Amino acid sequence: MLLTYKVGSMFAGIGGTCLGFKQAGADIVWANEMDKNACITYKENFGEDYLKEGNILEVNKTAIPKLDILIGGFPCQAFSIAGYRKGFEDERGNVFFQIIEVLKAQEKVHGQLPKAIMLENVKNLKSHDKGNTYKIIKEALEAFGYTVKSEILNSMEHGNVPQNRERIFIVGFQDAGQAERFEFPDKIPLTNHLNNIIDRNNKLEDKYYYTDASQYYPMLQEAMHSTETTYQLRRVYVRENRRNVAPTLTANMGTGGHNVPLILDYQNNIRKLTPEECLLLQGFPKDFTFPAKMANGPKYKQAGNSVTVPVIKRVATNIIKVLDKEKVMNNIDF
Known part of the structure; x- marks a missing residue:
């Protein structure tokens, strides 16, 4: 240049x-x-x-x-x-x-x-x-x-x-x-596939996981089987992404509820994507970081x-x- x-x-x-x-x-x-x-x-x-x-x-x-x-x-x-x-x-x-x-x-x-x-x-x-x-x-x-x-x-x-x-x-x-x-x-x-970005191996903070205490857990457990794609909870059904990519990330992820895409890890645990994973799914480099004390709601919204x-x-x-x-x-x- x-x-x-x-x-x-x-x-x-x-x-x-x-x-x-x-x-x-x-x-x-x-x-x-x-x-x-x-x-x-x-x-x-x-x-x-x-x-x-x-x-x-x-x-x-x-x-x-x-x-x-x-x-x-x-x-x-x-x-x-x-x-x-x-x-x-x-x-x-x-x-x-x-x-x-x-x-x-x-x-x-x-x-x-x-x-x-x-x-x-x-x-x-x-x-x-x-x-x-x-x-x-x-x-x-x-x-x-x-x-x-x-x-x-x-x-x-x-x-x-x-x-x-x-x-x-x-x-x-x-x-x-x-x-x-x-x-x-x-x-x-x-060539940059989901599992290059998403960590399905390691246990993360409990707040990202769905457990049997959630009313949606049985529905999620029944629908989520692939460790190659993402899912979305739509209250009355679970949508699997057939292209093995993430759906369009939206600012509504920051409003709580069921707007954050879900994944199944290699131990069959069901969890939400983290805000940091959402940044990576927007192509940000790993050294681009959120401020340490910022809450997850604003992080998801920003991503x-x-x-x-x-x-x-x-x-x-x-x-x-x-x-x-x-x-x-x-x-x-x-």
Whole structure:
């Protein structure tokens, strides 16, 4: 890579999108997140230099440094199957327009817009409101001169991570030629299997296990036989993942109950995935850690709210390759 691109990250969460871009060689110079616990985890792993904690509605956007790339996984609940799918009627959907406000501020203060933009959301964003939601987003970005492409990528197909997680990625470039040269990453083989990540050998803390004291234990015991896959408890039945991967991890894992996927260990014990295993199933490295005294509820929520890091890295790498090539072709200094 010929230079380091300055990246700003909106709705940064615990930093999965930031980490993917850092791994691709970019430099994160500004990030924003409003969830208090997510900010604690972010600072634990990235330090405190550039994260601005607080509601994006209240952030001084004119103070954001000049950006080459703007990234963001804006809140998806308003567009997801799991939510009510109110879209822009939901305040979480309305925060998309804060991305537009950041672009306005970049143009006003720095005299130019970020050269590229990457947004991530649930795949149902594309079909929400018969396609009108995506159309509004695309047209809003095009009004700032971006040529926009989008594609749905699955973590187990594009990130070599054993989680069935489909997300839409929206990528835009100020230069139409760059947009034309940009390609989303191809599918790759899944060689990183569940049992590379999940510990089925060792006994963990009691809180992760179902015992015969649970009203669901007989149903779980009857349904769970494989030590190659994951299961989900659906109160009246148990769902086995036939693809031998984890289901889509969600923020609802942090609300307790039966939202955390289950596994059968090699001693026939039934337990929940740990928050740390959930991070690994999002492709975070083992040295990315939660703060020691943080409760499991926020940990699960943060893991489910995050992104799959290797997918982000592959998209980021392709964005940077396009920008680097443009510099070589035109012998310009960004």
